[in-house]
Amino acid sequence: NKIFMQGGVCYNKAVPVAMAALTGKEIIVPPDPGLMRAFGVALEIKKRIELNLMEEQTFNLEELINRKVDYGKSFTCAGGAEKCDRKCSVSLIHINGKKYPFGGACNKYYNLQEEYHNDIKNNNLINLRQDLVFGKYLYPADLPRHAKTIGIPKSFLTNTLFPLYYNFFTQLEYKVVLGDNVKQLGIEKKESAFCFPVELAHGFFQDLIDRKVDYIFLPHVLEVYNRDSKFFDRTCVLLQSETYYLKATFKEDLGEIKILSPIISFADGYENAKVKFLELAKELGKDKSLASAAYDYATETQKDMLNEFKLIGRTVIEELENNPDKFAIVLFGRSYNSFAKEANLGIPQKFASRNMMIIPHDFLPSEALESYRHMYWGLGKQILQSARYVKDHPQLFGTYITNFSCGPDSMIITYFRNIMGNKPSLTLELDSHSADAGINTRIEAALDIIKSYRELDKKGMISEIKKYFRPLKVKNAWTITDSDGEEIPLTDSRVKVLIPNMGNYAAEVFSAVFRSMGINSEPLPVSTFKTLTSGRGITSCKECLPLILNAGAMLDYYHERKPENEKTLFFMAEGTGPCRFGQYHVYLEEIIRKKELKDYGVYTLSDEDSYGGLADEFFKRGWIGTTTVDVIQNMFHAINVIAENKKKALSVLTEEWKKILEIIEKEDISKIYKQLEVLAEKLSNQKKKISYDDAMKVALIGEIYVRHDEFSRMDLIERLAEKNIVVKVAPIGEYIYYSNYLALRNDGHRKPGLKELAKLKIKNKFQENIETKIKNILTRSGFCDNELVQVNKVAKKAAHLISPELAGEAILTVGSGLREILDHVSGVISIGPFGCMPSRVAESILNSELNIEGKAAAEKIERKNYSSEIENLPFLAIETDGNSFPQIIQSKIEIFILQTQRLYKIISEGNLLIKQSYGQKFYDYILDQYNKRFQGNSTEKYLPDIAGLSSQESD
Structure with missing residues (x-):
């Protein structure tokens, strides 16, 4: 209810006032907000002296006041015995005639100043891990002189699976090139506001293009291997879709480079993924027996490395337990953001240089521990299993590296903290703009807190408060x-x-x-x-808006x-x-x-069975209701634009909607069709400014919740309506059809049997029949069309860009955009919550592909089939966080409207010529038939000349 706000920024009184307005809470600012940290340090020292954690000392205040500080020249650190390549800039500070080196990512120069020595190399097990992945377990082979090159970017799971990949291709007599140089040019080409690891992926990919390799290995990894797992072990959306957005973004730069993109799941063990690698070897023209032996060799090497991870982990923990006065830091995160030096900003070195051992979480013997309920992310499962191990070990403390807008971590970090309880841990959120100074301060503060925690724990002053609460x-x-x-x-x-x-x-x-x-x-x-x-x-605010x-x-x-x-x-x-x-x-x-929250619970239905968990009657009424809603909401948008008397038309819609709800709730559901006919008949009598077919239309696609939620999408639809644009919102039913589609593809963790598959097909056909019937009835109103959802066709429009194996809305968004533009609408808007992973993947691909060439490719026709007047296809991607759209988005909406109007004009003029052509042919046909029957009788006085008539007159 009250928020205490401190820091020098509060001297600008507008800032706390703005915070009060944003939060709706009372903001309290102290008289000297810029001095609060100094007061805090003083109070903390006082408390530690009282707890006998520090000894009281003396100081000379006059000497401190008069001390002069001068800054000398800075120098670049050479890296030292650790062979660090960060090339930090270090300042020389002069105090009372003495020089002090200050700065750098680690504590090296502070240690020299204090004549403090520690074993950085042995403390930093993160470096050791990376040496195992990119050094010890790579076995070179004698290669032909002109061996072809296969590039592997140092992104994502390469930071764990590189020995598997490297040894497989080396045994097949390819020279493996690791793309490990982050090229800024590649990062600048990204087509969406991706997280830091994806930015790096763009940079690594550019590096391989610049090195002119023959192939780039860019697999779509569906699931990782977790021992004894009985549930999904999926990878995140952005990791899975790496090959798709990179291929779209860099398509003009690839030249002769071929992309190898097998779809692989390691969920059932590395051995069971063998068939995919054999298929890849066949694609490369390699002998099956050679490929089989190569994969067996690579798999054994990979498993040997992972076994050494655990062996080192057990050894280190045994040594730590033999010295109970010591503690160690366990580094949590993913191999590609916590352990990769390109992403972790030297954090392991910062701990190691402070004489702290830092251990990668995948070294811990935690495989047998529980993860978290319904945890379907494989790497998240590993993190949370290790979190339970750290929670129960008195000498281990966690540091979690995450990235700004990381989707899975917005959930997993909350679960991680739930597991840790009152045991302190440090979370560091990094991106390409993170600075060393802030990170160093956080690390020092965390170590200070951990030391105090351990001292208080020894004195029995730390206890976990256990609450008993039984939720509904x-x-x-x-x-x-x-x-x-x-x-x-x-x-x-x-x-x-x-x-x-x-x-x-x-x-x-x-x-x-x-x-x-x-x-x-x-x-x-x-x-x-x-x-x-x-x-x-009640949330961390990093979760998605819905x-x-x-x-x-x-x-x-x-x-x-x-x-x-x-x-x-x-x-x-x-x-x-x-x-x-x-x-x-x-x-x-x-x-x-x-x-x-007493007597409060959550009631769920699952997409695994296409949301059919309740009785058949529930599903039948639900499907009829959902399909009706999908049409009626778009009729509502159309009425607001094309009805001459929209107030009267909306009144009719509202009255008949109440009757529809009454039937769905209380009556025989078959009566719904008669009621829909009544609605269609009444609305068909409403005069229209223009026919629905001829109206200017825009498709609103993207994430299912925000595209339908009035609050999330703000006034977007109303702004378009003001410009006489009808918005077609992608239906809710699309996702239910998509759940059927996935189940029928046999992509689920639980494979359906023949009987179940037959039931699914019957159910899908039942849904299609209802959809067709409802849309055919409501189309008579003149405020909608009878276009069917047809998820199969939507997926096919995007199949050359995204594999259907990538589950989720990305393929629906891309496919819908390419399907709708030109054929049904004059513009496409994709809307998603801020940080939505599928929306960002779709945005990246559509920014590259939603053009006339991309449309032609989706339709499998030639570019020349489209008018030469059409150059750009209007597309706008919007993210919403619940606040009003910022000025830049407002401007983009205005530009989008102008582009849509321009394309609509080109299409309309083309359609008019087509209609006139069809009209003239029909006129000639009637005249010919009349003359055959009534030869010699003039018909000109009965039939009008249609040339030059308006669109409506031609109709």
Whole structure:
């Protein structure tokens, strides 16, 4: 409720005022905000003296006041015995006639000044790990003189799997070139605001292009190997899609270089991935027996290295335990951001130079430990298993390196801290702009806190506060257990299912479907800035916007509207990654547990069974309702643009919508079609400024939640409507179809049997029949079309750019954009939450491909089939964080509107000529038929000359 704000920035009084406005909280600023750190140091020293952690000493205040500091010339550090290549600039500071070297990434010069010696090399096990990956386990072979070169960028999993890759290709007589130079030119070519590791991937890729290798090995790794894992071990979206956005971005630079992009899963062990490498060898023209032997050799080498990781880890921990006065730091993160020197900004060296041993988390013997519920990210699973090991070991403390806008870490770090409890740990968030000074301060503070913690722990002054709280639990689809342990049926009047708002129409219809099953349900209202503020107050604010809004809505309902005896279930769909959506229900349950929200739980349905977890009748009504909503919301947008009397037309829509909800909730569902016919008939009588087919239209695609949520997308649709642009929002049903598509592709962790596959096909056909029927009826209104979703066709439009094996919305966004432009719309907007991984992948690819050449490639036709007048295809990618769009986005929207208007004009003029041509042919046909039947009778006085008529007259 109150926030204390300190620091010199507060001398500018506008800053705390702005913070108060943003947070809605009372901000308290002390009289001397710039001196608070000095006061804090003084108070901390006083406390330590009282706790006997420090001895009292004397100082001369006059001497300190009069001390003069002069800055001399700086020099570049040569790296020393550790052969460090960071080339840090070190300043020489003159104090009272004595020179002090100051600066650099590590503590080297401070140690020299204090005549303090430590074994940096043996302390830094991160360097040792990287030496194993990129040195010891690489076995060169005798290669032909003109051996072809295969480049492997030092990005992502290369920082663990390089021995596997290197030895496989070397045994196949290829020269392996490691792309390990981060070229700034490559980074500058990125087409989206990617995280730091992806920026580096662009730089490494440019390095290989500059080195003119013959091939670049850029695999799509679906899952990593985790021993005894019984669930998914997926890699993150950006790692999986590396090959797709890099190929699109650098397509003009590749020249003769060929990209090797096998799709690999290591989930069942390295041996079971062999078939993919044999297929790759065949593609390269290599003998199968040679390839088989090469892969076996590479696999054994990889496993030997991983075994040495664990052996070193066990040895180091045994040595540490023999010296209980010492402690060590365990470095958490991913191999490509925590252990790679290009990404970790020398952090391991900073610890090692302070005489701290630093251990990579994958050295710990933690494989048998529990991870976290529903953890489908393989690297996240490893991190959280190691976190449990560190939590229980008194001499190990964690430092977690993450990156700005890292999607998985926005969830995993919260889980990591939950595991650590009150045991101190350090989190360092890095990007390409991070500076040494701030990192050094954080490390020094963390070590100080850890030392104090250990001293207090020895004195028995540290204790973990254990709370007992029993949250409401969902026992099965129809039964819950409340906070008092009572089992209650879902249909009990005390139970209520809350439907989060993802557009008013959708929330209302889904709530009506629950009520049709005898389950009390209520749709939540559209989010407001207060909802966002509440959500930010209970999250780290690094999560994606839909989760923050849902957390806020869940909390607001509990505190402001929940009756005391109500058993409340917050509905949230469930997924299995690789994006963050599948973690929402786990995260919300964590909030309920932490805040001790009595009789509050989360109710889920899964995308693994295409959201069919309840009875068939529930799914049938839900699908009819969803399909109807998808059409009606777009009819609403069309009415706002093309209806002559939009107030009257919207009144008709509102009245008939109430009747539709009534049928979905209470009546025989077959009556819905008659009601839709009534709606279509009434709206067809409404006069239109222009036909729907001829109206200027834009497709709104992207992340499913924000494209439908009125709060998230701000006034985007209204601004376009002001310019007479009809917005077609990609349907909710698209994602349900996509879940069917994935299940039918056999891509799930649990492979469906023949019977299950047959049921899925029947279900999919059932859905298609309903969709066709509803759209054919509502098209008669004149405010929509009957275009079917057809996920197969959407995926095919993008299949040459993204493999369907990359699960998630990226392929839908790319495919929809390429499918819609020119054929159905004159512009495409992709909207996603800030930091959304699939949205950024889609943005990167569409920025390269949503042009006339890309459209032709998607349609598998030649460029010349399109008018030479068409040059640019309007495309705009927007990220939303709940705040008003910044000025730069506002300007981009204006530019996009102008581009859309220009393309619409070209298309409209072309269509008019086509219509006139068809009209003239039809006229000639009628005349010919008439003359054959009534020879000699003139017909000119009965048939008009259609040349030059307007579009509507031609129709």
